[in-house]
Amino acid sequence: xxxxxxxxxxxxxxxxxxxxxxxxxxxxxxxxxxxxxxxxxxxxxxxxxxxxxxxxxxxxxxxxxxxxxxxxxxxxxxxxxxxxxxxxxxxxxxxxxxxxxxxxxxxxxxxxxxxxxxxxxxxxxxxxxxxxxxxxxxxxxxxxxxxxxxxxxxxxxxxxxxxxxxxxxxxxxxxxxxxxxxxxxxxxxxxxxxxxxxxxxxxxxxxxxxxxxxxxxxxxxxxxxxxxxxxxxxxxxxxxxxxxxxxxxxxxxxxxxxxxxxxxxxxxxxxxxxxxxxxxxxxxxxxxxxxxxxxxxxxxxxxxxxxxxxxxxxxxxxxxxxxxxxxxxxxxxxxxxxxxxxxxxxxxxxxxxxxxxxxxxxxxxxxxxxx
Numbered sequence: 068x069x070x071x072x073x074x075x076x077x078x079x080x081x082x083x084x085x086x087x088x089x090x091x092x093x094x095x096x097x098x099x100x101x102x103x104x105x106x107x108x109x110x111x112x113x114x115x116x117x118x119x120x121x122x123x124x125x126x127x128x129x130x131x132x133x134x135x136x137x138x139x140x141x142x143x144x145x146x147x148x149x150x151x152x153x154x155x156x157x158x159x160x161x162x163x164x165x166x167x168x169x170x171x172x173x174x175x176x177x178x179x180x181x182x183x184x185x186x187x188x189x190x191x192x193x194x195x196x197x198x199x200x201x202x203x204x205x206x207x208x209x210x211x212x213x214x215x216x217x218x219x220x221x222x223x224x225x226x227x228x229x230x231x232x233x234x235x236x237x238x239x240x241x242x243x244x245x246x247x248x249x250x251x252x253x254x255x256x257x258x259x260x261x262x263x264x265x266x267x268x269x270x271x272x273x274x275x276x277x278x279x280x281x282x283x284x285x286x287x288x289x290x291x292x293x294x295x296x297x298x299x300x301x302x303x304x305x306x307x308x309x310x311x312x313x314x315x316x317x318x319x320x321x322x323x324x325x326x327x328x329x330x331x332x333x334x335x336x337x338x339x340x341x342x343x344x345x346x347x348x349x350x351x352x353x354x355x356x357x358x359x360x361x362x363x364x365x366x367x368x369x370x371x372x373x374x375x376x377x378x379x380x381x382x383x384x385x386x387x388x389x390x391x392x393x394x395x396x397x398x399x400x401x402x403x404x405x406x407x408x409x410x411x412x413x414x415x416x417x418x419x420x421x422x423x424x425x426x427x428x429x430x431x432x433x434x435x436x437x438x
Contacts, residue, residue, distance in 0.1 A: 068403075068435070071341040076098050080132075081135045081138055081139065081347040081431065081434060082135040082139060082170045082251070083139050083142075083434055083436055083437055084139045084140075084142070084143045084376060084436040084437060085436075085437040086139070086251050087136050087139055087140070087229050087251075088136075088323050089121070089139075089143055089144070090139040091245075091433065092138065092240045093143075093144045093181075094186065095181055098183075098184055099180045099182075099183060099184060100183050103111075103179060103180040103182060103183060103229075104180055106179065106180075106231050107179060107180050109178045110175050110179070111176045112238075112338070113178045114175075114401060114406050115174070115176065115412060117174055117175055117176075117410065118172065118173065118174060118410070118411050118412065119172070119173070119175045119179070119184065119407045119409060119410055120170055120171070120172045120252065120407070120408055120409035120422065121170065121171045121172075121179070121405050121406065121407050121408075122167050122169070122170050122176075122223055122405070122406050122407075122408045122422065122423065123167065123168055123169060123170070123185065123186070123189060123403055123404065123405045123406075124165050124166060124167055124403065124404060124406075124423070125162070125164070125165075125168070125189070125193065125402060125403045125404070126164045126165060126401075126402075127164055127191075127197075127400075128162070128163055128164065128183050128194060129161075129162050129194075129196075129197040129401055129402055130159070130160075130161060130193065130237065130238055130245060130246075131158060131159065131160045131161075131162045131168055131189075131193055131196070131418060132158045132192035132193050132195070132196035132201045132233075132237045132238070133158070133188040133189040133190075133191070133192030133193055133234070134155045134157060134158050134168065134169060134189070134191075134232045135158055135186050136192065136230070136313050137155075137159075137185045137188045137189060138153060138155060138169075138395025138431055139170065139288050139436065140181060140185065141153065141171065141178060141181060141185075141186065142433060142434060142435075143436045144176070144181060145173075145177050145181065146174075146177040147173075147177055148177075148178075148433060149301075149433045149435075150173060150176060150177075151171055151172065151173040151177065151423050151433075152170075152171070152172040152173065152430075153169070153170070153171050153172075153431040154169070154428035154430050154431065155169045155170075155428060155429060155431050156168045156169070156425075156428060156429070157167065157238050157429070158192075158196075158287050158428060159196075160427070161382055164304070165170055165423065166288070166370050166423075166425060166427075167424070167425040167428065168189070168425075168428075169185070169189075169425045169428075170194030172409070172427065175407070176304040177221075179339050182405040183386040183405075185403075185405060185423045186402070186403045186404065186405055188286070189209060189403040190399060190401055190402050190403050191227075191230065191231075191234070191399055192230060192233070192234040192400045193234075193401050193403070194234075194236070194263070194397075194398065194400055194401045195231050195235060195238065195396060196234040196237040196240065196396060197232035197241055197394045197401060198235070198236075198238065198374075198395065198398060198400075199215070199217065199235045199237040199238025199396050200239055200377065201341065201374045202215055202238075202373065202374045202377060202390070202392055202395070202396065203206060203215050203238065203239035203240065204239075204376075205374045205377040205378040205381060206390055208381045208430060209397070212290045212390045213369075213387065213388060213389060213390060214241035214242070214243065214388075214390070215240050215241055215352065215384075215390050215391075215392055216240065216241060216242050216243070216257070216350040216367075216369075216389065216390070216391045216392070217231075217232060217240040217241070217242070217243045217244060217248065217333075217371060217392065217393075217395040217396060218244045218391045219235070219244070219391060219392075219393045219394065219397050220244050220248070220250075220393075220394055221230055221393065222393050222394040222397050223249065223397050225247070225276070228245055228247035228250075229248065229250040229430070230251070231248065231339040231396075232245070232247065232249055232250070232251070232252075233248075233250075234253040234337070235248070235396065236249075238259040241389075242254075242256075242257045243256055243257070244256055244258055246294055249325050252326065254300065257428070258350050259279065259286065259289040259290070259291065259317070260276070260279050260289075260291050261291070262277060262291065262294055262319075263411075264279065264291075265291060265294040266294070269321065269435050270294055270295055272291070272294060272295070272304060272305055273304050273305055273308050275290075276288060276290045276308070276309065276313075277308070278306050280309070280312065282316045282368075286314070287314040288309060288312055288313050288314055288315075289314055289315040289317055289365075289367060290302070290312075290313065290315075290316050290317070291314065291316075291317045291319065292316045292317065292318060293317075293318050293326075293344075295327075296318065296320065296324055296326055296327055298316070298326055298348065298352055299326075299327070299328050299355045300327070300353060301357070302316045302352060302356060302364070303355060303356070303359065303361075306356060306359065306361045306364055311363065313361075313364055314363075314364070314365060314367035315364055315366065315367050315368070315388065315389070316345045316352075316364060316365075316366060317367040317368070317391070318349070318352070318366070318367070318369075318370075319344070319345050319367060319368075319369045319370040319391075320344045320348070320370060321342075321343060321370065321373050322342050322343035322370070323343075324342060324343070325342055326339045326341070328348060328350050329341045329348075332351075335347065343370065343371065344368045344369075346359070346379075346380060346385045347362075348367060348378075349368065349385050349386060349387060350386065352366060353366060363436075365386075365388035365389060366386060366387055366388050366389075367388065367389040367390075367391060368380075368387050368389075368391065369390070369392070369393075370391075372390055372392045372395070373392065373395035374395070377390055377392075406420045408420060408421060408422040408423075409422055
């Protein structure tokens, strides 16, 4: 946590491998494409006196993430990393198509086998950071930013949580669902109740909320209210029970269900899709809470939300106070490419690629990595 706070204050440039906890098998080439390993052996034997510049780019407008991780990887596993000349942009920088984000200059055999791993780090982290940035931007209207909670724990392998949570933070998310997602930047996960808790109380939302509040009195009480597919009825139950203590209600209605509210009010049907946590349901919930004086109760929505759906909600001024977003933020849609573009100081690259200097790149000082 201290290291990350110093980084944010500009007192140090990069996080180290102490943050990233790399697998030591990287050094053995275990995660590198075999042709890179074979090339390293050939160059060592036949062309050892070389100096190459490797350059990394991608093809979209994006929010860059993964540079600290990639540089720590190089400093940890390259041969003689202190002799490499590295220039890089920083995590959080906005980048353009084909813009150079990272260059490494040194003997190929000392670092070239890490090319594919670096591409993968930058691709995943930048994709997640960009996805989150776009969702956060969609949730900002009339100068007001609505919080976005990153809830991607169930949408990918658990070993990805720390890196994805950090990328989500870089992209602008307000909070993450697990402690692991917060590991690299020194916070804790946040969350209230799942459906499983209400199930244990046989669908009694008030009883579940009461137990939660008794066990975690320091938390803001936010009740999950879609378990019985009757969000207005259950929201009013918990509001009447807890009054000012209830801070919010969360709606996570499946896109395959139609809430009971619409069966009680069939006259409102016919002009919209009534499934899931739709705008009309949220408007009706806000009116019901306000009519009984519960103006302070916030509305949180989750379940299938993405940039497009959030933008539609905001354009309709749907009274949502916070969005929970998961799987859509983990789509890997940005790929990075590493190219050797200079050889012994002269232009040498495959057709269609060339050295692209970028004045925004900053020289990276070597930092000995911690064991």
